Amino acid sequence: MRYRVEVAGVDSLLLRFDLPAEQAAISVAACADQLKSRLGSSVIDLIPAYNSLLITYDLMQLDDPTIRQQIAAILDQYIPDTDQETGRRIKIPVCYEPEFAPDLAVISSQLSLPVADIIELHCTAEYEVQAVGFAPGFAYMGTLSERLLLPRKATPRVEVPAGSVAIAERQTAVYPQASPGGWWLIGRSPVTLFDAQSEPPGLLQVGDRVSFEPISAAELKRLQS
Amino acid sequence: MSVQGLRVIKPGALSLIQDTGRWGFQHYGLSPGGAMDEHAARWANKLLANPPHAALLEITLGNVELEAEIACLIAITGARQPISLNNQPVRNWTSVQLHPGDRLKIGFANSGQRSYLAVAGGFQLAGNFGSVATVQREQIGAFSGQPISKADLLPCRPSCPERPVRSVPWRFIPDYDQPLTLRVIPGYQADQFNPQALKTFYASDYSLSSDSNRMGFRLSGETLDSGLSGLLSEGISYGAIQIPPDGQPIILLKDRQTLGGYPKLGTLLPLDAFRLSQCRPGTVLRFEMISLQAAQAVMRPFYNFFALSL
Numbered sequence: 001m002r003y004r005v006e007v008a009g010v011d012s013l014l015l016r017f018d019l020p021a022e023q024a025a026i027s028v029a030a031c032a033d034q035l036k037s038r039l040g041s042s043v044i045d046l047i048p049a050y051n052s053l054l055i056t057y058d059l060m061q062l063d064d065p066t067i068r069q070q071i072a073a074i075l076d077q078y079i080p081d082t083d084q085e086t087g088r089r090i091k092i093p094v095c096y097e098p099e100f101a102p103d104l105a106v107i108s109s110q111l112s113l114p115v116a117d118i119i120e121l122h123c124t125a126e127y128e129v130q131a132v133g134f135a136p137g138f139a140y141m142g143t144l145s146e147r148l149l150l151p152r153k154a155t156p157r158v159e160v161p162a163g164s165v166a167i168a169e170r171q172t173a174v175y176p177q178a179s180p181g182g183w184w185l186i187g188r189s190p191v192t193l194f195d196a197q198s199e200p201p202g203l204l205q206v207g208d209r210v211s212f213e214p215i216s217a218a219e220l221k222r223l224q225s
Numbered sequence: 226m227s228v229q230g231l232r233v234i235k236p237g238a239l240s241l242i243q244d245t246g247r248w249g250f251q252h253y254g255l256s257p258g259g260a261m262d263e264h265a266a267r268w269a270n271k272l273l274a275n276p277p278h279a280a281l282l283e284i285t286l287g288n289v290e291l292e293a294e295i296a297c298l299i300a301i302t303g304a305r306q307p308i309s310l311n312n313q314p315v316r317n318w319t320s321v322q323l324h325p326g327d328r329l330k331i332g333f334a335n336s337g338q339r340s341y342l343a344v345a346g347g348f349q350l351a352g353n354f355g356s357v358a359t360v361q362r363e364q365i366g367a368f369s370g371q372p373i374s375k376a377d378l379l380p381c382r383p384s385c386p387e388r389p390v391r392s393v394p395w396r397f398i399p400d401y402d403q404p405l406t407l408r409v410i411p412g413y414q415a416d417q418f419n420p421q422a423l424k425t426f427y428a429s430d431y432s433l434s435s436d437s438n439r440m441g442f443r444l445s446g447e448t449l450d451s452g453l454s455g456l457l458s459e460g461i462s463y464g465a466i467q468i469p470p471d472g473q474p475i476i477l478l479k480d481r482q483t484l485g486g487y488p489k490l491g492t493l494l495p496l497d498a499f500r501l502s503q504c505r506p507g508t509v510l511r512f513e514m515i516s517l518q519a520a521q522a523v524m525r526p527f528y529n530f531f532a533l534s535l
Binding site for chain 1: 248249250251252253254255257353354363364365410411412413457458459460461462463464465482483484491492494495517518520521524525528529532
């Protein structure tokens with residue numbers, strides 16, 4: 001793997017991989033796994049996002065020159081397996097019915113696309129989780145069809161309900177908790193994306209492959225209960 | 226036997242159970258949280274020979290009253306404030322033996338922002354993912370991620386026999402009212418920054434804005450134009466200094482989000498970020514550079530010192 005190393009704090013380095021941001025997730029996640037398993041307890045946190053990876057390490061075990069050498073020894077010869085057949089695949093059920101898709105009608109007229117086509121475009125593609133953040137369990141997934149390209153909303157909603165399935169720019173996401181949000185809401189999922197009582201707490205991780213499966217309002221109700 | 230400990234009579238404006246943070250879960254989007262001023266927090270635990278990660282109480286601006294239900298040894302460090310035990314004055318930065326029925330009163334802080342109350346053995350509270358650190362925004366940590374409230378019980382183990390009182394040596398007690406120059410480790414996008422913006426940043430006085438919280442401290446002063454825009458979100462480390470489009474720096478602290486997309490010119494030396502966490506709005510701040518090597522040479526002995534038992 002080719003990458004650049006930047007300083008990101010007294011105990012942190014940021015690796016920038018020489019990969020297009022939208023196609024980096026699976027490789028970056030694989031590099032993070034390699035580093036985690038080979039460096040063990042001397043690494044405290046690894047945050048992958050697009051084509052970067054933030055590494056925070058234990059200053060009592062390592063110093064800057066040592067961790068740089070160790071990273072080089074692990075990653076310089078490493079070629080991640082990005083085969084379509086490998087990695088985690090996750091299906092997320094979504095109800096696209098109007099009651100749960102408050103922005104679908106507006107988007108339909110803005111994009112001059114029938115609602116059925118928007119749903120079709122959204123749920124036939126496979127997405128990769130490119131970053132997780134903003135809130136616990138919030139996964140930025142791409143790449144959304146160019147035909148659904150919209151900027152974020154000019155005025156964010158004060159409260160987006162938990163489970164809302166949303167799009168903005170070339171990405172899609174599911175809101176894990178009720179929160180303010182500036183993305184366009186096109187459906188609702190019954191899936192729990194984040195649960196502080198379970199281990200692991202989050203359903204989605206960078207590098208996961210995700211697809212959406214349409215369900216009826218009745219199924220949504222059933223799965224929510 | 227029922228659970229016993231310290232009963233909250235008056236919770237104060239913002240009193241949170243903390244430890245040294247929730248590590249290893251940032252890739253799920255979980256903020257690390259933790260004590261804002263680790264210098265004072267680690268001293269409180271060290272005075273009691275606790276492990277550095279022991280649960281303690283972070284009190285913002287004082288005004289807390291507690292009643293002991295059992296005999297226990299506590300220590301208070303951090304912000305300067307009047308402290309009394311059964312109406313008799315008690316010193317800060319020292320351990321204090323409590324007996325059942327004792328009333329501990331902590332008055333309003335008059336220098337510094339945050340104080341730490343630790344108990345021998347640590348508060349016995351459940352958290353999430355190996356940490357009790359309270360992150361209110363995420364509703365995670367002790368007390369379901371909320372501040373303590375009136376009548377809550379802060380459970381602890383009885384400490385018998387009584388142990389000798391210990392105090393932090395004077396030379397390690399900071400004066401939170403002194404002017405502050407904070408050391409910055411250049412990093413992130415520093416090499417791509419507009420050089421004039423960096424020059425201005427290191428040559429100007431900034432004032433701490435009242436719009437500051439555990440997530441980040443906002444500064445006001447000379448506007449900085451980084452010359453960078455349209456960056457992708459990337460992992461944020463403790464003390465990162467980001468320059469949003471309005472040109473006023475924000476320093477990201479313990480309850481920071483894990484990702485951010487604003488240009489960053491570097492990160493504070495953690496020791497200086499701990500000290501910054503005690504500053505009040507309006508405090509005048511200046512910045513100077515420190516090399517990574519020098520910064521590691523400052524922080525390693527700090528962590529080693531507190532990792533050893535007294």
